[in-house]
Amino acid sequence: MNNFEFHNPVKIVFGEGSIAKISELIPKNAKIMMLYGGGSIKNNGVYDQVIQALDTFSYIEFGGIEPNPKYETMMEALHIARKENIDYLLAVGGGSVIDGTKFLSAALCIDENEDPWEILQGKIEVKNGVPLSCILTLPATGTEMNPNSVISRKSTQEKLSFGSPFVMPKFSILDPKTVASLPERQIANGIGDAFIHVMEQYLTVPKNTPLQDRWAEGVLKTLIEEGPKVIENKNDYEAAANFMWSATMALNGILSRGCVEDWSTHVIGHELTALYNIDHARTLSIILPGNMNVRRNVKGDKIAQYGERVWGITEGSKDERIDATIAKTVAFFKALGLETRLSDCNLEEDTCKLVADRLEQRGVINFGEKGDINHGVITAILKDRL
């Protein structure tokens, strides 16, 4: 096990009816900006619950944050928040709204003469954040309990991320009832996203971390069991609760302590979203099987462990077991309704080199848990998924 630190002070308030508790949790004198997405919260009752709970507070609203939150949109929010002297941010939505709000939290604390884009480029060190909290409406990214944020810039087709303890939510409300109003497509995305978050931390090289491995396998098995129940019936509160808690635990840092992480599926997937606006989770479900197949020299031992413990695959040679494990994983994604090949999104062979070129041009090379992913490996992974 590697040395590590773990520090996650986000307070979780979980369960039906918990949205009303924000009135006890937000400081009374806060000047709040409430941020949300395309307006679905106005149709599913969440908006009304939030407005009622904020009754005695001073707040303004900022709606319209899109999936894969845009830098340009958040710059509008920044302009307004500065003008209105906002000192508390309340994100009401899924990962995109929360990620956008985290970026805003950091951007509000840099000098007005500085360029907020440099936060995402890593040129400005985040040294503070405006306090923010979340009401999660879409279990998926885990951003409600971690320090990370991913932002897309429309004008340059770039998708960049940053992380800082200063933008970790003060609290996050997780009410599984919100799942009932989600489109099936978003539920499938959430299950796939959470699943592959675990894989990026778990399916790497063994570091003698038996507890972390079992906890990762526990999240995977729970998503495999409970995910289809939620797809089948969005009103199954218990299944929604188990899915929601699994998605939060999938990426709050606890699974990867002392381990080696990968994240190459995300790095490559972000390019597909930036280029073709494919849903984040669906880029991952396309790329992961290729990553497992092409990089079995790196991931083989863990793929075999995952195959045995999660899918019960024990027969055959190691390569045969790896093949069977990849097949099971692909079948699971397909059953959720996720794409698993580039051709499922009408993409062809030219995509493979284009993505590899883009990453290489930005200097994103030699990544992954072994630092072995170069232009050739990226191309091979994508070609595997034609």
Next chain:
Amino acid sequence: MNNFEFHNPVKIVFGEGSIAKISELIPKNAKIMMLYGGGSIKNNGVYDQVIQALDTFSYIEFGGIEPNPKYETMMEALHIARKENIDYLLAVGGGSVIDGTKFLSAALCIDENEDPWEILQGKIEVKNGVPLSCILTLPATGTEMNPNSVISRKSTQEKLSFGSPFVMPKFSILDPKTVASLPERQIANGIGDAFIHVMEQYLTVPKNTPLQDRWAEGVLKTLIEEGPKVIENKNDYEAAANFMWSATMALNGILSRGCVEDWSTHVIGHELTALYNIDHARTLSIILPGNMNVRRNVKGDKIAQYGERVWGITEGSKDERIDATIAKTVAFFKALGLETRLSDCNLEEDTCKLVADRLEQRGVINFGEKGDINHGVITAILKDRL
């Protein structure tokens, strides 16, 4: 799943060589009391590492905190800490030193005219705590990452507990190297203690919490695998690290979210420690099997699940599987060198009624996950372990 809150802001710094980091983590101007136990840290190098790291700080020492930390001892520490205007507490030791330090943290923040014992009686609400941090030298209780403390009063043979978020450590240092200098008896205690902490949260009534169940089973399996390795060779750093991390995760709150907890084995066990000074963990390893056997009507479904997933027991009727599961659990405790019967500690039948009488006299009745444990059930559990 029940509604719940989860909030654990303790920072963990894990790994070999991490003790030196206290110099970066403690505020420079702190007036520190460093607390420790019987002096073993002076023989194993921990004391020297701490003193070196505190070189530029202002601190005093308070040693001599005993196992099952005594109220009387902590009152001495309180007297000195008040006189010296201590504003930071550094606990260096195992669960007893840390629990004593938590009590001191709370006691330093009540009025000098108030009786600190009332904190443990629940008559004084803890509203603040002097900041405290820990260097853990004995993996066992999980107190390094939770808000709880148990204190014994010599004069009245009472053992009481309290919990408050204000006494959660700011940070805890976990260096698995410290395990190498522990007596085998204490290692066995630590493994048993952590194991039974999980059982008190997991082996109750099903609440449709598949992820929490799998994480609990993950800790149990890891302790079953890694515990004997540590007993076999205290210098096995990797096994010690896995044991240490498992013990912390066993009782930091994450396993029981949304579940129903029991803790009756602890309640009864505390009486055996108070009366006969039996090591805490060894009271638990005696009582748990009786609790499983006598209360199989309450715990049966979870015992069967635990038997199947942790011990691979799938054959026979439910009662036969429960019997086999209890036998496996007892055998595991015995292999660690823990007592599993009252007679192993030379206690006889009169103990059973005495313990039940003491609890009833203090009004501790109708406890456990179903509120079904009364004088008769306590007596039956203890008689099962004669």
